[in-house]
Amino acid sequence: AQSVSQHNHHVILSEAASLELGCNYSYGGTVNLFWYVQYPGQHLQLLLKYFSGDPLVKGIKGFEAEFIKSKFSFNLRKPSVQWSDTAEYFCAVTPNSGGSNYKLTFGKGTLLTVNP
Amino acid sequence: DAGITQSPRHKVTETGTPVTLRCHQTENHRYMYWYRQDPGHGLRLIHYSYGVKDTDKGEVSDGYSVSRSKTEDFLLTLESATSSQTSVYFCAIRGGGSNEQFFGPGTRLTVL
Numbered sequence: 001a002q003s004v005s006q007h008n009h010h011v012i013l014s015e016a017a018s019l020e021l022g023c024n025y026s027y028g029g030t031v032n033l034f035w036y037v038q039y040p041g042q043h044l045q046l047l048l049k050y051f052s053g054d055p056l057v058k059g060i061k062g063f064e065a066e067f068i069k070s071k072f073s074f075n076l077r078k079p080s081v082q083w084s085d086t087a088e089y090f091c092a093v094t095p096n097s098g099g100s101n102y103k104l105t106f107g108k109g110t111l112l113t114v115n116p
Numbered sequence: 117d118a119g120i121t122q123s124p125r126h127k128v129t130e131t132g133t134p135v136t137l138r139c140h141q142t143e144n145h146r147y148m149y150w151y152r153q154d155p156g157h158g159l160r161l162i163h164y165s166y167g168v169k170d171t172d173k174g175e176v177s178d179g180y181s182v183s184r185s186k187t188e189d190f191l192l193t194l195e196s197a198t199s200s201q202t203s204v205y206f207c208a209i210r211g212g213g214s215n216e217q218f219f220g221p222g223t224r225l226t227v228l
Binding site: 034104105 | 174
């Protein structure tokens with residue numbers, strides 16, 4: 001079974017600071033990887049995804065993530081955060097095959113607080 | 117917006133009572149999922165469905181049952197609610213070509 005580890009429980013930044021949130025997964029096969037964002041009081045929204053091909057993927061709102069297969073990592077980055085990026089961020093993985101019924105395994109989340 | 121609605125959005129109930137949460141989708145997706153979200157635990161899969169009348173357990177299925185009698189509706193039942201089932205419950209569907217899931221607005225359940 002796969003698992004996901006998010007290194008930071010709570011990250012506090014000032015506006016315009018750069019962001020990197022760590023995500024590592026464990027699974028021996030090919031995977032699809034996702035970052036979701038949850039703004040206060042809202043549901044999860046897809047931020048970006050890796051399916052195949054270019055390991056550097058770009059998402060909405062200026063976010064990007066890099067898949068490093070050798071490190072089993074999929075870290076989320078943003079060069080300059082804004083107050084509106086305050087949210088909880090979840091990394092998720094699913095095996096790239098239908099045999100798992102496309103079940104997602106989530107990390108425990110990283111709460112990002114951006115101070116104005 | 118993946119056309120997912122959940123009802124009720126908020127519910128307060130008492131220990132020992134049965135509770136049913138409904139997830140409704142309008143886009144004929146085959147796969148549907150129920151998660152619970154708790155602080156410090158992220159999202160954990162309760163049950164999922166891969167077709168009408170086809171369901172299976174997730175990692176935290178004890179105390180929960182599900183039913184899917186038609187494509188658009190996936191019901192989650194707490195047979196006898198306990199305080200440990202106080203949580204926010206999210207329904208999701210698998211959509212798109214990259215196996216991503218799209219989430220409903222959630223149901224906040226409080227068991228007193």
